[in-house]
Amino acid sequence: MIEKKYPTGTIVVGSQERTLDLVLSGKRAIRYRIGVGRDGFRWSGVVKVGRKTEWPDWRPPAEMKARAPELPELVPPGPFNPLGARGIYLYRGSADTLYRIHGTNEQSTVGQFASSGCFRMSNADIIDLYERVKVGATVIVK
Secondary structure (H helix, E strand, O other): OOOOOOOOOOEEEEOOOOEEEEEEEOOEEEEEEOEEEOOOOOOOEEEEEEEEEEOOOEOOOHHHHHHOOOOOOOEOOOOOOOOOOEEEEEEEOOEEEEEEEEOOOOHHHOOOEEEOOOEEOOHHHHHHHHHHOOOOOEEEEO
């Protein structure tokens, strides 16, 4: 059960709790454990699911490359890709926020404050969420 009624299909992220709820109906939801942004990288707001990708490639954003210049320009899909099995891309209006809900190749970071602002899930959980969530769904990050 979640504390408030949201429309079916809404995603509610509890950053402090490190949980992601997919609202089924009324106050019923599926709850997943997630990894969230470390200190200085957590954020809140309302965004939308802009697109979804199976086995995404990863291009580190410019600000991440500035912090870690050794990062490659591109990591193709596969076992070394930090986005894991699925990527759900978060948009504000028509603009990509560069934040994602995604799988991970570092399972130990799920449930931790470890990311640069994205939400990490086990690959099994992101595949389940990916199949259930629709492009255009509202994502509320608390």
